[in-house]
Amino acid sequence: MMSIDTETEWMRAQASIERLEREGVSEKAFEPSGEILCCMDEGTPMGDLRSAGSGILTQGEERARFIAALKKAGVESVTSHEGCGAAALYRERHGLTDKSVDEVAMEGAKHLAAELGVPYGGHITELARPKGFHNARVVYADGIGDFNPRKVESLPPGFVVSASVMTQEQAVSEVALALKIAFGEHGFGEKFTPAQPLVVVALGDEALAAALQSAVGGEPRVKIVSFEPVVKTIQKAA
């Protein structure tokens, strides 16, 4: 693995996190730009629908409800990506050790695409983060839909969980997995402290914010903030 200058990576998002906490999230971040299902990974902000491993961990009734909600949201395709933490977890849970994590990720996305009746969108290998390192200091839980931090330059990158197409239980468990990755050996880990916590941003859903507070709010290295989209008033030219 390439050596990562974690201090530089950490400071890269410092100003944008401070600005996020001060100013909230502009409605511009919710303008639809393509209903492609991608992983929640901060390295794959290539679509407006986001779930751990592109839904690989869902099963049973939860999966059925997720599929119905994705169809309603107009899902166009399903992608997988290189070095997927959720696919690695799925591989471990199901004892698929004869396959690589990438193979498991691809198969999972293809399987869900077939169930949705949409094309498989390919395996993303150019990640918007350093390879092998999660530089996210923020986890967004999107209770509105189509949120993507990439649409607003000043927003810090982060994991995105599309809670608007999930049951509250699925959304909370995906946020918890994102926290586990960020706190783990591939993330900033010990750099998170009560003074410099990982920020969980609940968007447009007070019930979800409350559920996140009770599920993960007890962790002193986590800070939960909640925002409604900030509407910018545009002055009309006379």
Ligand SMILES: [Zn+2]
């Ligand atoms: Zn992933």
